[in-house]
Amino acid sequence: MKNSKLVSLVLIFSIILMGVGYAYWNDSLSLTSEVSTGNFEVRLGICQSSYGDYDNYPINSDPHYDTDYVNGTDDSNGTHSYNGDYIPVDHSSDDILLIANKEIIFQLSNVYPGSGGWFNFFISNEGTIPAKLKNINKSVNLGSHLENSFIYKIGNIRLIRNNGTESSSNTITLSPDPKVYYTLDSFVAGLEDILDDYVLLPGDIVQVNNSSQATSISKMFDIYLDTNTTDYINNYETENQNFEFELDFVFTQWNDNGQ
C-alpha cells in the first residue's frame, strides 16, 4: 500500500513538473550563415607584336639588294622592289597566340644575327582578392645550348590601378628604363624582381610594354639574336636551330593589400 502511495505521489509530482515546463514562454532565434568564397583569377592579354632587323638595315638605301638588278631586269639599278624599312623575319600568321587568357605562345622563324622579335602584353587581376607574383619558373624545351646566344630585353612596365584606366594618379612605373640581359636566367630573374614587389589588387593591370614604338630594341618582351657573341660566318651552332623556352608566372593570393 505504501508502495502504491509512493508511486502515486511520484506521478503527481511529475505531472506538476510537466505543467511547470509548459507554463514557461519560450522563443527561439535562428542564425543562417552563408560563406561565399572569393575568386582568384589572373589573366594575360596581348597588345602588340612585331619582328624585324634590329640593325635597322635600311633596304631602301641598300644599293646591293635589288632583286630586279640581280635578275637583270633593271639596268638602272635605281629602283627597289621592297618598300619596308627592314628585311623582315619570316613569320607565320599565327606567330603569336593567346590561349584562354592564360598562355601566350610567341613564335619567330628565320631569325638571324641582328634580328629578333618582341611583343607587348598585360597581366590583369580579374579576381576578387589581391594577387602577387610568387615566382617565375623557367623551362627550356628546345635548344638549351642557345639560351645565352640571345639578348633579352624588358622595356617599360607599369602598374595601373582602378580597373586599368591609366592616369597619372593611378599609374605606378615599376620599370622605367629598358633593361637588357645577356642570359636567359638573368632575364627571368630581372622580370621576377620587377614584378614580385607589387600586389595586384582586384582590377589592377600590369602593362608590359613601351609607350614609344619608334625605335628598335626598345619594345617589351624582346628576344634578339646577338651579333656580338655570334660569329657571322662560321658559327653554325646558331644556324637552323630551334629554341623554345617557357616562363610559368606563379601568382598567389596576397592577404595584405598594404602596398
Next chain:
Amino acid sequence: MKKSRFLALMLVAAVMLMGAGYAYWTDNLYVTTTVNTGELDLYFDNTVTESAISWNDDNNDVAYGTITYEEITADEPNSTATVTFNNIYPGATADLTLDIINDSTIPVRFESLGFTNNTTLSGITITKELIIGEVTYDLDNLDVSSIPNIPAGSDLQLKIYVSFAGASIDSEDSTTSFTFNPQFTQFNK
C-alpha cells in the same frame, strides 16, 4: 611513452603545416617563346661531274678532267671543289660550269672572293666568271663591293673556260692552277 607523444606531436604539426600550405590559392600564367633561326649555307652541287666538261670537238678523250668535292666539316658538305684539267695540249678548250647551291634563308653577300692565280703558263688562258641571276661577272676584274646581295635561295654558277692557244715549249708537262675561296656573309653585316 615519451617517444610516442613526440611522434604524435610531430604528426599534428605536420598536418597543420600541410593545411597551411594548401590554404593559399594560386594561379599560373604561361609565356612560351619559340625561336627558329635561319641559315646561311652555300655549297657546290656535287652532281656536276667530269661529264659536264665540254671539250673541243676533236679532243677524242685526249685531254680529260676530274672533279672532286670535299667537306670542311660535317656541317659543310661539298664546300670545296677541286677541278683538274689533264693532258691539255695546244688547241684544246674546256668549258665547265659549277653550280653553287644557295640554301640560305636570308640574303647573302660576298665578303671576299678569295680568288688567286697561283701559277700561269704561257699560252693557256683560264677565264673565270661568276653568274648571279642573269648577270655575269668576270672574276679577274671584279670588285667585291660591286656584287649585289644574293637573295635567299638564289643559286650561283661558276663558269670556267680553259683555252690553250699557244704552242710554247715552256708549257709542256706543266701545271697551272687558280683557287677561288669566297667568303659569304649575311646581308646586314
